[in-house]
Structure formats: structure tokens, C-alpha cells
Amino acid sequence: MDVVETLVRHGGVAPVALLAARGCSSAQVRGAVRRGQVFHPRRGWIALPEADPMLVSAARSGGRVTCVSALALMMVHTPGSPVTHLRVPTTARRLPSTPATIHRSDVGRPEDPIVDGIDVALSIAVRCLSRDDAVAVLDSVVNLRLLRRSEVVDVLAELPQCYRDYAGLIDGGAQSGIETRFRLGCRALNLPLRSQVPIGGVGRVDFVIGDRLVVEVDGRETHAPATAFAADRRRDLALKERGYLVLRLTYAQVMYEWPRVAALLRSLVARQEHRWAARHRRAGLVEL
Template identity: 55%
Template sequence: MGPAAHNLSSPHDRRIPLGRPERFGIALHRSHRADLPEPEGPVDPFPWALLHAVTCQPRDDAVVTLDSALHFGRVSRAELESLTAHLPAKYRALLELTDPGAASGLETKARLGLHRYNIPYRSQVQIPGAGRVDILIGDRLVLEVDGREWHSGASAYARDRSRDLALIECGCLVLRLSYDQVMGEWPRVIAVIRRLVARHEHRWSPRHVKEGLAVRL
């Protein structure tokens, strides 16, 4: 954004200067210089838009944005490294938190919530007989995060419960989390997960080994 707010005008009336833009419900975001061709025309190219989005968002939201760009092939890891090379270190550090396998922003939020408490996990793990799960903690603790878009309706409900049954048959312990639980009740969720991990319920037990369930995933 330009160097002085007083040079800006109201989007509703260009004769009104924006000495205090917050009065008009406008938030100013200052851009960082990057080694990219200057945008041409009224619409920024995707790399520029991504750069601005990342530098204007809170950390977790920025990682969600990067994960989505990687997952849908809009940008490569190498392109991201080049894009953020001239940004402050705090933005470059976001790359270490990205996961191109993340299938949704909700999954990214849950993954970052585990990372914050140093709980090791793997994402998008294939479970024999049950399919791919969102997040696996240890040997057998499965987290499935249910966004509203893909987990609503009778068929989705039946499919999710069928997967849960197959996972339990494999000896897994399943936590199926809703959007509201991930976004609004995470302190409660992480407290439950930490108790399960403290009791080693995320690991195969001698009983699981004896019953032939202790499969390395």
C-alpha cells in the first residue's frame, strides 16, 4: 500500500480523503517487495495475490492458504520458496508448517493444533481395509475432521460410520471431530488427545499384538 494514508480516498467518494480509513471500515495492508514481475491490469496474478494474502493473515490462516494452493497445484514448493525468499523470516518459516496433502482448511487447523503441543502425527495415512484418514497419531489414534460441505447428508453420514466401523475392526481408536469442535472447542479437544497420549492409547498394546492387530501403518 502507498506510503501515506492521507493520499488515499474513500471508495465511495474520491473527494473524501482517508485520513483515518478505519472510520470507513477499511483496513490498510502494506505489501512486501518480492522478486516478481509487476502486476499488469486490474487483477493481480495468482503469485501476487497469494503473497498479499499470506502477509495479511494470522499464522494459522496463512498456512491454510498455502496448503490449499499446494494441494490444488496452483503453486509448487519451489515456487513458494522463491516467492517468500525476500520476505521477513516469520513468513518464510510458514513453509515448514505446510502440507500439500491437506484436503481441507479444517484439517490444517487441526494439524497445527497438534503441532502447537508437540504431538507427533501423520496426515493422509492409508489404513488397510478402511482407506485414507485425515490424521494419524502414533500407531492407532485416528482424527477425522468433518467439514460441513463434504460430511452432510444421509449418504455422507452412512459412509463416515462405515469407515469408523472398519477402522475399529483394524484396532484403531477414532475421534471424529466436527467443524465447531475444531474451530471453537479446540482446548477441550486437545485436552482429550493429550490424555489419550499420556495413557499410551495411541500405541499398540501387548493385547493388540496378541490379537494380531498391531500392523505398522
């Protein structure tokens, strides 16, 4: 097996033990080093000259990229982190010179890739993040079909009870972290909420509270393309034609103005505006 080809397949950085397990001999590795095709960022590790600096830094620390940093590479929704999250052995003394969040753990084997697999990364992330952020990550993993819900539950089963309880909060239908945040906020308010609800002539909406209060939660982007803006307004018009009450919230409103949003939702529910009424039936908006 070619050393460079093997490294390319594993992200450009790998432990020598992994190369050996893939059939690369010590002589092949030494030859690639002599030719300048690869280098040793640390004893026992090999990297391509053009490898991602984050991965090279992880190798120099003798660790693996893990937690939200690993999950982000898998396109999982994460809250983001200004520094790389690294998993190092519990006895590690040589830590990275660049800022990093260090997770000490002895899981894994010497031949494991530089980026932790999803099971390990997810287990560490659940313990690292707040409950809401952790549930958003779990939702995303299921939504992207990286793991089945039952497999996520198996990961949680290895953790303390406080984290195992997250299993009851997972909704693989959530298409963004902000949807998870909104759902958990409504759960805390004990609102009758359904997610990803199909409505005839309109399609799926993010949420329906009760019978007719539709809530659409926009993503982080502040300037949606004109075509998306127009499509959203067409949907809003179609929903209102059918008697639905439509509330469209921005990312900032859910994240930073939740008390105001919660007060509005409680007020609408208290006035029974989330339920079909006799006037809607008289207008033919509700099928009898």
C-alpha cells in the same frame, strides 16, 4: 482484437493499458463506449455493464483485488472477509467509497489485470493473516497445484524472516483449512502426528496419532448428505474392526473448543492408547 471479447476474458474489467497490450486500439475502445458495450469506471479503465460490482469498485479506486479476495476467486481456502481487499499505489488518495481493506503497494504494472496474480495476492495475504490462517492458505495453494511447494517458498523468501519460517509448516496434503488448524494444534502439543495416512481396506484417513489413534476432521457443513454420513460410519466401523481408535471431530470443536480437544488428546497419549499393545497383538490386530 475485439474489446468486449478481451474484457470477458479478463473478468469484465481491465485497465486500458491491458487492452492495448492485447491489440485493442484506442479507436476500438471509443467505439465500444459509444455503442454502450462498455463504460469507463475511472479514467484509464474499461468495464462491461454486467461486470462484478466488486471489480468495478476496485477499478474506481485505481486498485486491484488482492489478498484473500483474489485468492478466493482462485478457489483457494481463505478465512473469508466481510469486505474486499484492494491493493492501491502507496500514493493513492482516491480510495473506494465502499468498505474495503486497503493494502498499499507499488508492485505490478499499469497493464496488470484487475485481480492480482497468485504470487502478489499470496505475498500480501501471508502478511495480512494470522499465522494459522496464512499456513492454511499456503496449504491450499499447494494442494490445488496452483503453485509448487518450491514456488511458494520462493514467494516467502521475499518476505521478512518471521514469514519465511512458514515454509516449514506447509503440508500440501491438507484438504481443508480445518485440517491445517488441527495439524498446527497437534504440532504445538508435540504429538506424533501423520496426515493423509493410507490404511488397508479403508483408504486414506485425515490423521493418525502414533500407531492407532485415527482422527477424522469434518468440514464446516453441519448437515452432511445422508450418503456421506453413512460412508463415514462404514469407514469408522472398518477402522474399529482393525483395532484403531477413532475420534471424529467437527469444525466447531477444532475451532472453538480446542482446549477441550487438546486435553483429550493429551490424555489418550498419556495412557498410551495411541500405541499398539500386547492385547492387540494377541487379538491378531497387528501384523508381527
